[in-house]
Structures are given as C-alpha cells and as structure tokens.
Amino acid sequence: MSFHSLLNKRTRVYLANKLPARKSLQHGKIRLHANENGIGSPTLKWYNRFTNADDLMQLKSAITTIKKTSLQNIYISAGRFSIFDALVRSFCEPGEDNIIFCTPAPNETIEITKFNGIDFQIIPLTSNQQLDMIHLENVVNEKT
Numbered sequence: 001m002s003f004h005s006l007l008n009k010r011t012r013v014y015l016a017n018k019l020p021a022r023k024s025l026q027h028g029k030i031r032l033h034a035n036e037n038g039i040g041s042p043t044l045k046w047y048n049r050f051t052n053a054d055d056l057m058q059l060k061s062a063i064t065t066i067k068k069t070s071l072q073n074i075y076i077s078a079g080r081f082s083i084f085d086a087l088v089r090s091f092c093e094p095g096e097d098n099i100i101f102c103t104p105a106p107n108e109t110i111e112i113t114k115f116n117g118i119d120f121q122i123i124p125l126t127s128n129q130q131l132d133m134i135h136l137e138n139v140v141n142e143k144t
Contacts, residue, residue, distance in 0.1 A: 008092060098118065099119075
C-alpha cells in the first residue's frame with residue numbers, strides 16, 4: 001500500500017491542485033500573505049522570519065544523512081500541534097474516522113480534532129495512572 005493511497009480524499013485533491021501552483025512561485029518573492037516582512041531585515045545582514053524552501057531542503061538533506069532515509073520520509077513542522085493537525089487533515093475523514101485520547105490529553109489536540117470534524121473519545125487512566133487496556137479494546141474499531 002502506498003503512502004498516497006492512505007491520504008484522505010481532501011488531501012489528495014489539495015496535493016493535486018495546490019502544490020504545483022506553489023512550486024511555480026518565483027524564487028525570492030516576498031509573500032505578505034505568509035506574514036513575511038516586506039520592508040526588509042533590521043540589520044545589514046538579511047534575516048528571514050520564516051525559512052525559505054532552500055533552507056528547509058538543506059535541513060531535510062542533513063536529516064536524511066543522519067537517519068539514513070530518503071527526503072520523502074521527512075516532514076518538518078513548526079511544532080507538535082501543527083504536526084498533529086497535518087496528520088488529522090491528511091489521514092482522517094470527517095464523520096467517518098475517530099481518535100482515542102488517553103488522559104491527560106492536551107486541549108489543543110482535542111480542539112484540532114473537533115475543528116476537523118473527527119469523532120473522538122477520551123479514555124481516563126486507571127487509578128494507578130496506567131492505560132485502561134480493557135476500556136481501550138472496547139472502543140477501538142476499524143475507523144480508529
């Protein structure tokens with residue numbers, strides 16, 4: 001099974017339509033819609049608030065060397081919640097799939113799940129602060 005076949009329908013359409021348009025942007029253009037500074041750097045050396053594609057490619061290449069993997073297997077994000085959001089948007093179908101959270105679950109992950117229309121359940125830990133495996137086995141299904 002390929003990675004692409006695991007993606008949900010929304011993500012496959014997005015990748016087919018949006019990514020080619022983004023790649024066509026001319027190198028060096030300032031994109032104000034991405035909160036980039038249109039005035040320039042506050043010092044004589046140019047600093048970017050956000051990394052550009054070349055910087056990300058250099059970072060990804062370094063990671064591939066260290067981890068002995070290919071570029072297609074590397075995803076870089078601004079933080080754990082944006083990675084969780086990307087995973088939910090990419091692999092979960094609203095109204096079909098569900099997620100199980102074990103407490104304590106960060107509120108941000110629950111809000112991301114709600115925002116994307118994914119059903120979820122929160123399973124509390126046992127009195128010994130362990131996973132309640134019996135409860136988990138009872139709520140897991142083919143759409144979890």
